[in-house]
Amino acid sequence: MTIVDTLIIELRREISRGAWQVGDRIPPESQLAETLGVSRLSIREAVRVLIHAGLLTARQGDGTYVTATDEGQVALRRHLGRAETADILDVRRGLDIVAARLAATMRTEEDLDKLREAMERRAAAGRAADLDAFTDADVDFHLYIAEASHNWLLGDLYRNMSDALWETVKANQCMDDAGDDPFHTALFEAVLAGDPIAATAAALSILDDYTDGEA
Incomplete structure (x- = not known):
């Protein structure tokens, strides 16, 4: 398992346990990198994966926000969007x-x-x-x-x-x-x-x- 894979799991865990609620802005890359003891590049890649999964949304110039707590919610919303x-x-x-x-x-x-x-x-x-x-x-x-x-x-x-x-x-x-x-x-x-x-x-x-x- 790569460092990025481990970070994805850790960030998912933080979201699912409610450390960051839906609508919350997650800490910036520099803070996450320091807290987790990894490079900002690794954090950026893990966040990118979670954005693609629909758990996070990046707002230009404002940061990254939690939009869902699990992929099941994302899938349901996508189905509803097409219904x-x-x-x-x-x-x-x-x-x-x-x-x-x-x-x-x-x-x-x-x-x-x-x-x-x-x-x-x-x-x-x-x-x-x-x-x-x-x-x-x-x-x-x-x-x-x-x-x-x-x-x-x-x-x-x-x-x-x-x-x-x-x-x-x-x-x-x-x-x-x-x-x-x-x-x-x-x-x-x-x-x-x-x-x-x-x-x-x-x-x-x-x-x-x-x-x-x-x-």
Whole structure:
């Protein structure tokens, strides 16, 4: 095994154990070389391999950032990037039903605060006709529902679908009724009330309305 192979394994380990979170900038080459006792050239080659694998992204003049914690996430995101909108919605339907049901029984006060904040941002962006901000808030709301399930696998799957969901929400331009949206309000109120049946029904209503081009 070469020095570069060893470095690739070590850097992968640091990423997977959470030493650097997704979105974090990793230390510069000089610092990594000094810490690991190797040449900057070896560090550069190992980082290049991880960039190609999709775990890291280099930003010109700004450094190198973590974009995923394992290649499985990268593969899923690439598949989703090539998927048809209808296929993404079918998968989302299954995830949203389970997430809503579990969130209604497992949510905490912190989860409810995050949901309220996302709904407020969503409504404000709709009133301002800010499509990007609206899309961010809409995706965040549904991600927070998944996280409120406190099922780590479900939350992880939803996070990995976020980019694809963002594109479908934005493409659908579904913010005409953002200031007066009974479906998202119903889902929040069902989760607040701890009613899994109502939460599941509300989640389905959102998706049905979405596929009609209105959600």
